[in-house]
Amino acid sequence: MRFGIVTFPGSNCDQDAHHVVSHVLGHEARFIWHKETDLEDVDCVILPGGFSYGDYLRCGAIARFSPIMDAVVRFANEGGYVIGICNGFQVLTETGLLPGVLLRNQGLKFICEDTRLVVANGHSPWTVLCPETLVAPIAHAEGCYFASPEVIGQLEEQGRVIFRYASSRGEELAESNPNGSINNIAGIINEAGNVLGMMPHPERNSETALGDASGAAIFRSIIHSFEARA
Amino acid sequence: MRIRVHVTPRRGVLDPQGQAVAHGLSNLGFSGLGEVRVGKVVDLELTSESDPEAALATARKMASQLLANEVVEDFSVEVLG
Amino acid sequence: MRIRVHVTPRRGVLDPQGQAVAHGLSNLGFSGLGEVRVGKVVDLELTSESDPEAALATARKMASQLLANEVVEDFSVEVLG
Amino acid sequence: MNPPAAFSADPRQGDPAITDQLIAEHGLTPDEYQKVLGILGRPPTWTELGVFSVMWSEHCSYKTSRRFLKTLPTEGERVLQGPGENAGVVDVGDGLGVCFKMESHNHPSFIEPYQGAATGVGGILRDVFTMNARPIALLNSLRFGTPEHPRTSYLVDGVVDGIAGYGNCMGIPTVGGEIDFNRCYNGNILVNAMAVGIVPADRIFRGIAAGPGNPVLYVGSRTGRDGIHGATMASDSFEEGGEGRRPTVQVGDPYTEKRLLEACMELMQQDAVIAIQDMGAAGLTSSSVEMAGRGGTGLVLHVDRIPRREPGMTPYECLLSESQERMLIVAAAGREHIVEEVFTKWDLEAVVVGEVTDDGCWRILEDGQTVAAIPVLALTDEAPNYDRPREKPADLKQRQTTPELSAHGDCAAVLERLLGSPGIADKRWVYRQYDHMVRLGTLERPGDADAAVLRLPGSKRMLAVCVDGNSVHVKLDPFGGAQGIIAEACRNLACTGAQAIGATDCLNFGNPERPDVMWEFEQAVLGLGEGLRQAHVPIVSGNVSFYNETGEQSIHPTPTIGMVGLIEAGVSPLGMALPSAGSLVLLGSPRPVLGGSAYARVIHDSEQGMPPQVYWSEELALHQLLREAAQRGLLLAAHDLSEGGLATSLAEMLISSRGKASGCQIQVPCPPSAEAVELSLFGETHGCAWVAVEDERRAELLALCQEMQCRATALGSIGGEGLRILDAQGSVVLDRSAESLRKAFEGGFAESIGLSPCPPRV
Ligand SMILES: Nc1ncnc2c1ncn2[C@@H]1O[C@H](COP(=O)(O)OP(=O)(O)O)[C@@H](O)[C@H]1O
Numbered sequence A: 001m002r003f004g005i006v007t008f009p010g011s012n013c014d015q016d017a018h019h020v021v022s023h024v025l026g027h028e029a030r031f032i033w034h035k036e037t038d039l040e041d042v043d044c045v046i047l048p049g050g051f052s053y054g055d056y057l058r059c060g061a062i063a064r065f066s067p068i069m070d071a072v073v074r075f076a077n078e079g080g081y082v083i084g085i086c087n088g089f090q091v092l093t094e095t096g097l098l099p100g101v102l103l104r105n106q107g108l109k110f111i112c113e114d115t116r117l118v119v120a121n122g123h124s125p126w127t128v129l130c131p132e133t134l135v136a137p138i139a140h141a142e143g144c145y146f147a148s149p150e151v152i153g154q155l156e157e158q159g160r161v162i163f164r165y166a167s168s169r170g171e172e173l174a175e176s177n178p179n180g181s182i183n184n185i186a187g188i189i190n191e192a193g194n195v196l197g198m199m200p201h202p203e204r205n206s207e208t209a210l211g212d213a214s215g216a217a218i219f220r221s222i223i224h225s226f227e228a229r230a
Numbered sequence B, C: 001m002r003i004r005v006h007v008t009p010r011r012g013v014l015d016p017q018g019q020a021v022a023h024g025l026s027n028l029g030f031s032g033l034g035e036v037r038v039g040k041v042v043d044l045e046l047t048s049e050s051d052p053e054a055a056l057a058t059a060r061k062m063a064s065q066l067l068a069n070e071v072v073e074d075f076s077v078e079v080l081g
Numbered sequence D: 001m002n003p004p005a006a007f008s009a010d011p012r013q014g015d016p017a018i019t020d021q022l023i024a025e026h027g028l029t030p031d032e033y034q035k036v037l038g039i040l041g042r043p044p045t046w047t048e049l050g051v052f053s054v055m056w057s058e059h060c061s062y063k064t065s066r067r068f069l070k071t072l073p074t075e076g077e078r079v080l081q082g083p084g085e086n087a088g089v090v091d092v093g094d095g096l097g098v099c100f101k102m103e104s105h106n107h108p109s110f111i112e113p114y115q116g117a118a119t120g121v122g123g124i125l126r127d128v129f130t131m132n133a134r135p136i137a138l139l140n141s142l143r144f145g146t147p148e149h150p151r152t153s154y155l156v157d158g159v160v161d162g163i164a165g166y167g168n169c170m171g172i173p174t175v176g177g178e179i180d181f182n183r184c185y186n187g188n189i190l191v192n193a194m195a196v197g198i199v200p201a202d203r204i205f206r207g208i209a210a211g212p213g214n215p216v217l218y219v220g221s222r223t224g225r226d227g228i229h230g231a232t233m234a235s236d237s238f239e240e241g242g243e244g245r246r247p248t249v250q251v252g253d254p255y256t257e258k259r260l261l262e263a264c265m266e267l268m269q270q271d272a273v274i275a276i277q278d279m280g281a282a283g284l285t286s287s288s289v290e291m292a293g294r295g296g297t298g299l300v301l302h303v304d305r306i307p308r309r310e311p312g313m314t315p316y317e318c319l320l321s322e323s324q325e326r327m328l329i330v331a332a333a334g335r336e337h338i339v340e341e342v343f344t345k346w347d348l349e350a351v352v353v354g355e356v357t358d359d360g361c362w363r364i365l366e367d368g369q370t371v372a373a374i375p376v377l378a379l380t381d382e383a384p385n386y387d388r389p390r391e392k393p394a395d396l397k398q399r400q401t402t403p404e405l406s407a408h409g410d411c412a413a414v415l416e417r418l419l420g421s422p423g424i425a426d427k428r429w430v431y432r433q434y435d436h437m438v439r440l441g442t443l444e445r446p447g448d449a450d451a452a453v454l455r456l457p458g459s460k461r462m463l464a465v466c467v468d469g470n471s472v473h474v475k476l477d478p479f480g481g482a483q484g485i486i487a488e489a490c491r492n493l494a495c496t497g498a499q500a501i502g503a504t505d506c507l508n509f510g511n512p513e514r515p516d517v518m519w520e521f522e523q524a525v526l527g528l529g530e531g532l533r534q535a536h537v538p539i540v541s542g543n544v545s546f547y548n549e550t551g552e553q554s555i556h557p558t559p560t561i562g563m564v565g566l567i568e569a570g571v572s573p574l575g576m577a578l579p580s581a582g583s584l585v586l587l588g589s590p591r592p593v594l595g596g597s598a599y600a601r602v603i604h605d606s607e608q609g610m611p612p613q614v615y616w617s618e619e620l621a622l623h624q625l626l627r628e629a630a631q632r633g634l635l636l637a638a639h640d641l642s643e644g645g646l647a648t649s650l651a652e653m654l655i656s657s658r659g660k661a662s663g664c665q666i667q668v669p670c671p672p673s674a675e676a677v678e679l680s681l682f683g684e685t686h687g688c689a690w691v692a693v694e695d696e697r698r699a700e701l702l703a704l705c706q707e708m709q710c711r712a713t714a715l716g717s718i719g720g721e722g723l724r725i726l727d728a729q730g731s732v733v734l735d736r737s738a739e740s741l742r743k744a745f746e747g748g749f750a751e752s753i754g755l756s757p758c759p760p761r762v
């Protein structure tokens, strides 16, 4: 499987994502400069974490207008796999590929810490190989997921909430919600299921050397789904 | 022509920053404080527009395309002179 | 009484946010754009003040003590009605 | 050098007249001004006066400290680049060097904590990546006034936010640091930031302007009026109306710096750069002067070509501006287009603004007219060099008098107060705001070990890094206390399994014109040198910050040290968390004292007496043992004894096990008097560490200790409920649940400073 990792000016988890899909998981990967306009040679696009355009104005708001984003929208609409991690999730909501917005964390501070996720829908292409709960390192100041009640209702009904912040036993408690997201939402997919946005960084816990490797299950799932589809 | 764009959180949308400011002000001893909302103000110099109406129209376009996210924010525009 | 406080980067102080917004707008195809400056707007409800002058004085105090950092920011206050 | 008369310059229209008052405002003494006249053979222009003022400021010229810094050991087999460049470099094998430096941003951070701290981080990062080192970690050392001082919570909040704001956006993990509080910092906080990078050993870039005719390029952000006279301000004390100096604050733009970093790294892959240096203090002036100075060349700059943010800026302002995120590059003639291409890709400006010359003159032209022409050497090597008077402080005897401290009587209560005091308490409130995981290299995270441990990209070895300082110990005994900092830094590295290989320093002191401050400075530098020589660790970079005082109040002498260590491939780095079972062994010979201890300060409000001394052969034997045992996989956890003593260290190990260990019990061989018990539990000592070992391997460990001549005493075991400590007779002197200790430790920081607490860990 070939991954393409988009580098916006200010992206800073692009190298990390590349390292995991290529060196840890052994797949092909290339960086895609934000001024490129062509995605023909990739099977999955990763919009990495970081501070595209400094996160000035609103996170992801300026990156959305990078030349590559038209291609990403087309790619997604044609069913291509797209994952937005952290800043990448923010870019996806700004672009409209995913609904809602990511607001300032309720506590207003940037938070870098391991959280826990419960997999709320294990049938998506991104979660088929995931265990019930995952360790989930977060690192963001704007990760509070918000959408109108109608949108939230739709997401819940259609099983599009994929990950929720939870306790280590998988309980979705208010205390285990680090940023104030509605319904403890940490990650959602689009209707077709090929686009995932999530605030936690699965690339940060994909190797046992770093303490935990449960995040790799998300990448393994999409590789599995891709190979099954082919 | 200078245009000012206000971008403010919509009613009903969480505004933790506003809450924090309210909290901070009451810690400082200010009382009788109702709601506090924090938004953004963007001052733009539009060098090629001289007609106020046209300038406002351009600013509105800028606001709806980039400056505000209308899922959670409202905006308004005015001429600064 | 509702008061609006504007907090804007001081003249001469670097405004990286304004620069990024200007860059973003020109990427979007807007031309003829001069300087862009981004600041904050804080809307306050002062429930105990009914005299506009007193309310503005209170707001000014709030601004200089908490809302603005006068080392790098200027502020102005106005009555919103 | 050419005769001075060869260099003439014309005043600009509108320049102020050079009066005695103007000279004084520029911080030049009458003697220094006479020296300027002698060098130029004519009065300086206003522009030149400004240039002399910043280049001869304490901050840029090291005119007071130079003779003492020379006494520090700077050589070693591994040293690839010692002091004198933008940052130092030490060989770590596999064709790689580790490049690092620490720097202060104290005054700006007191005026505007967010921007001051942020631009401090930005500046130290540029020092590292300008050498072609990819930054992999940031650390910091912070000092604030008392927790209850009305400005402390605002300053802590702003400084931490600023460090986070810059480092997080750059995508460089902030992996460690230290913070302490003392009333001596009420009016003058300290913000020291350290950056660590990795550079190919054969591609270290330096700031040596060579090759007359080579073009000089300005790259990065535009120049504004920010921070004019920052360097002289850093060399000035805070007077009571110091707030009037406010407009000098610079604003950082980490997004631009991130692009500058990537552009520089990309450019240095190619053969286009002869020399490169960041514009730090005194901006364009010091970067161009220093590059020419190192190259033994001259330089001409066309100031009208400098990209500016504001109209109407004078050459004086352009040359002295401290706008951030800018660099100066000497390119190989004919290859400047490569520089331009790379910077354009990253949406940054690159403009040819001058060239290298061979006449030893630093010449500034504005629209073809010479507005400054100064011999380069006059600004570098020939800057003033002072031997300031030094005198033992009159109250030193009194400082060192052993305090009469009566026993508190309740050891558990003492322990909880120590654990909850903000200098010792859990710093999670701080480091959870720092992205400490980005780059996937952090093997030991903040709070988990005595030093942060990082993967070394391109190698199987690992890097351990820490920063240390103890200004109370130094205040009480500058020579011994400074040695203690070196011992502690090396020991913190050894506790993770690392061998110290290089150090950087940041020397924060009061007014050097005071003989007692100068005496403390000299003693402390000599102490650092002694410690570094004993430990065989070279200093490869550093920074001096004088004039840290408000009114009459000088800060404690506060040297801080950043140290880098190497862990061999295959070794599992050690953390401090207790495992679920095993034995507890105390390594080393404790010699606890209460002078300057956290116990004396927190419980008795006393800052008096002799602090612990370092016994180097024992100290080094301990470090060697820790490394050897780590290599053999003998140890499950290690944590040194430092602030708060033996009981505090053990409690920290228990708390950081987060429930894995339910408790632990030790018996301390001390007589049953309350005084003796509190001394041995909370007294501070060098040369000791707690380690945890599997019961079955305890004998093996003890045998190794004997062989390596490191004293070891098996004092207890892991298990049971909470922390229990018995005295020599077997009576319980302390018994507290792990939960209760944890609460004190985890809540203490935010609570004592009045910050909103962070929610419990999940
Ligand atoms: N300013 C800071 N920035 C980042 N990490 C910090 C900071 N202060 C403390 N820490 C981290 O918290 C932990 C405990 O620090 P400290 O109490 O100084 O430890 P010790 O006394 O063992 O040196 C260390 O891992 C340290 O790196």
Ligand SMILES: [Mg+2]
Residues within 6 Å of the ligand: D450, D492, D640, D642
């Ligand atoms: Mg320690």
